[in-house]
Amino acid sequence: MLILIMSIPTARSGNSRLPPTTIPRYPCPFFTVNLVVFAVRDEQLQILLVKRDAAPYQARWALPGGVLDLQHDDSIDSCAHRTLASLIETVDTYTPYLEQLKTYGSRDCDPRGWAATTVYFVLMAIDWLPLDDNEQRGHWVAVRGQGVNVELAFGHAKIVADAVERLRSKLEYTHIAVHLLPEEFTLPELQRIYEIILQQPLDKSSFRRRVAQADMLEEMSGKLRDGSGRPAQLYRFRDYHRRTFFPRSISRYAR
């Protein structure tokens, strides 16, 4: 049997709005946003890493991130968008898919002290990616199993593992893979994305039936030609805001 104890901590007393730069009376963690940016490149699921240029973990690979700026960020979401914008520059109106993953915070993960980070995962369409990465500080790295082959700073390896698991899990019953493709794409291309991320071949007929029943794509009139073979029909995603849920997970039995 339990007893309710109602001594809820009641935050700060007083009512005045603090100017954004005022340091609050309560000690609070160092707060950042980190991004797990996914793309499918070269038939691989890859993520974008940056090399740290200062201690701690200097010269170690890490997830790209940014410090929450109380002056300019209206919300954690907008901090995430700003961080993403500082990482990639779009020439037109393309916005990658962005979804909050989880918040990690502890005394230990940063040697400088108590730190918290809200992590978002980002899906980037393949045609928006820079073709070469001869930059010194940013790099696309292939995902192998639940992580990457390089050592990561802080607790970022665990974060990557969580993000990969979430991506695979969501692929099982939603449409999010379309965000990894350009606006117009073919069904074999979409199927290939699923196969690469789920790491298993899928039956063509079943896959097309599944997509057709979800009624999430609309046919274009043009055609795409491939290097060889019959050209494939182009499709476009119907509504990027609607959520498609498949009633059954894809190939859950095949595992």
Next chain:
Amino acid sequence: MLILIMSIPTARSGNSRLPPTTIPRYPCPFFTVNLVVFAVRDEQLQILLVKRDAAPYQARWALPGGVLDLQHDDSIDSCAHRTLASLIETVDTYTPYLEQLKTYGSRDCDPRGWAATTVYFVLMAIDWLPLDDNEQRGHWVAVRGQGVNVELAFGHAKIVADAVERLRSKLEYTHIAVHLLPEEFTLPELQRIYEIILQQPLDKSSFRRRVAQADMLEEMSGKLRDGSGRPAQLYRFRDYHRRTFFPRSISRYAR
């Protein structure tokens, strides 16, 4: 085409660990944890609310929460557990199910300034609940649709809606409903939990088949007797740490 810009914000320079009480050099948000505590009581899905005793939103209902304590909390998770422990007192080793939902943070949600809160949702077994709630400051409130019928402080109505949606969604393809029941329970009881939360009747035969195939329960030897009718077999959940995923969502078609 995009260009990578690699000017990643590189956090604080310097390497020394700050004592926990030191105010960091960067302004940071007021950081709290909030809980959405679910239980099924009186054939209803209910959540636990507290009445605020100070401004802002004095005397308004709100989600129970606590301020992150850098001295005593090792992580956000442990802050959540501490907050829960300050709310309910267990006489033995029962620990409710606790899962991080999402982090909400913005300049607007708290009139005192930039605030962030990591929200957890909690599932409590029905036999651990206090039977009466004649406390002045805590109250169980029935969930109606996506929320509750009382007005909530801050942005808590949106948080409750998200939590309810997550709970319903997880019920569709996982076993988490068992955390709302005592250690030993009958299949009709489990089915009733699903029906109450999903707000739709389920077929008895289909439900039992589904549970049996998931192989998540083990039969006890004793029996439970009800007020009337044939006594029902008691079961116990096999492994609280293993995740059960149903290959199909429950009754997705019936909707």
Next chain:
DNA sequence: GAAATAGTGTCTATCAGACATTATGGC
């Protein structure tokens, strides 16, 4: 025509929903 890839048709095993039937307790 051969090769390659896109797209369709068909069969079957499986499973969910519906509903009937049997089982087991209290009164």
Next chain:
DNA sequence: GCCATAATGTCTGATAGACACTATTTC
């Protein structure tokens, strides 16, 4: 025996997987 509820059995429609087959392009 009657009532109430638990538990099981059976039928059917829907669908995913498997795989064969057709279609359309390049060479």
